[in-house]
Amino acid sequence: MTAELSLKQIQKAWHGTLKAYVTGFILSALLTAVSFYLVAEKILEVRALMYTIAGLALVQAVVQLVFFLHLGQEATPRWESVVFYFMVVVLTIIAAGSLWVMNDLNERMMPSMEERTKGTFHD
Amino acid sequence: MTNSLNIHHQDTLERYPDTSFPDIRQDTFSKTTLGFWLYLMTDCLLFATLFITYAVLHIETFDGPSGKDLFIMPTAFTETMILLCSSVTCGMAVLAALRNDTYKVIAWLAVAFALGSAFMVMEWIEFNHLVQAGHDWTQSAFLSSFFTLVGTHGLHVSIGLLWMLVLIIQLFCFGIDVMTFRRLVVFSMFWHFLDLVWIFIFTFVYLMGAI
Numbered sequence: 001m002t003a004e005l006s007l008k009q010i011q012k013a014w015h016g017t018l019k020a021y022v023t024g025f026i027l028s029a030l031l032t033a034v035s036f037y038l039v040a041e042k043i044l045e046v047r048a049l050m051y052t053i054a055g056l057a058l059v060q061a062v063v064q065l066v067f068f069l070h071l072g073q074e075a076t077p078r079w080e081s082v083v084f085y086f087m088v089v090v091l092t093i094i095a096a097g098s099l100w101v102m103n104d105l106n107e108r109m110m111p112s113m114e115e116r117t118k119g120t121f122h123d
Numbered sequence: 124m125t126n127s128l129n130i131h132h133q134d135t136l137e138r139y140p141d142t143s144f145p146d147i148r149q150d151t152f153s154k155t156t157l158g159f160w161l162y163l164m165t166d167c168l169l170f171a172t173l174f175i176t177y178a179v180l181h182i183e184t185f186d187g188p189s190g191k192d193l194f195i196m197p198t199a200f201t202e203t204m205i206l207l208c209s210s211v212t213c214g215m216a217v218l219a220a221l222r223n224d225t226y227k228v229i230a231w232l233a234v235a236f237a238l239g240s241a242f243m244v245m246e247w248i249e250f251n252h253l254v255q256a257g258h259d260w261t262q263s264a265f266l267s268s269f270f271t272l273v274g275t276h277g278l279h280v281s282i283g284l285l286w287m288l289v290l291i292i293q294l295f296c297f298g299i300d301v302m303t304f305r306r307l308v309v310f311s312m313f314w315h316f317l318d319l320v321w322i323f324i325f326t327f328v329y330l331m332g333a334i
Contacts, residue, residue, distance in 0.1 A: 005150045007300060039333055040196065050331060050334065057325075069312060075148060079160075095171060099178060
């Protein structure tokens with residue numbers, strides 16, 4: 001059994017620094033501004049724009065996880081990181097699976113607009 | 124057979140000396156932050172399911188307005204920046220707590236509280252406009268999923284604001300000690316997490332809705 005830590009020990013073990021917060025803030029603000037600018041000015045075509053801003057959001061998520069939530073900076077054994085990566089796996093399965101099933105269902109159940117107007121859709 | 128297994132077992136023992144197992148992080152601070160991290164991860168899955176519901180339903184506008192007609196981009200952008208600033212000021216409060224500067228901690232938390240409140244007021248006004256115009260959650264599947272997703276985030280932020288008030292009172296009464304420092308750190312994790320979720324709401328709901 002490990003003894004309880006004193007306030008000093010806890011503060012020493014904590015990994016936040018001013019540099020990390022400022023870096024995270026500048027990067028996040030920049031990434032948000034870039035996404036907003038890209039959409040406002042509509043520089044890219046729709047599909048490319050969608051992928052670009054989704055990518056920028058993911059990058060910003062990583063920035064905030066590293067600089068604000070200190071992911072992967074805890075003492076070993078890295079339980080926080082292990083749980084995080086497991087969560088990502090579960091999230092990916094839920095997200096990809098649901099979207100796949102629902103899109104497939106929509107495609108099979110609903111006639112598209114042109115099929116409906118042409119009358120080519122039968123039950 | 125038994126013999127070879129034994130040898131193998133001893134090999135692993137030698138390669139991984141007994142320093143990291145049993146876990147050295149058995150103190151209350153480590154256990155609390157890990158426990159709260161576990162909660163945040165489950166909350167992440169909750170938001171993920173709401174995001175997917177929105178992704179599936181956002182086209183089902185039932186001949187009502189779509190995101191393109193309803194969302195006001197400058198408002199969403201301002202909300203994003205306000206919440207980011209609130210997140211960072213909360214980090215500043217933890218940094219001040221490292222130097223045992225109770226009044227600076229309270230001051231930074233007060234700024235974070237003001238920014239968080241500004242965010243909630245803006246969201247409240249936005250929701251109010253939508254409902255007043257008749258575009259409430261009963262109008263279409265798109266609006267149901269929109270209000271559920273953004274509303275759940277707003278509920279989290281509201282609870283966070285209440286938590287921040289309680290924390291400020293505790294810091295005022297007890298100063299920085301083992302207990303209040305632990306609570307401050309746990310709160311900062313919650314607050315940073317909410318900002319992280321909002322990034323995805325801003326991108327996948329507001330920005331993609333405007334394209």
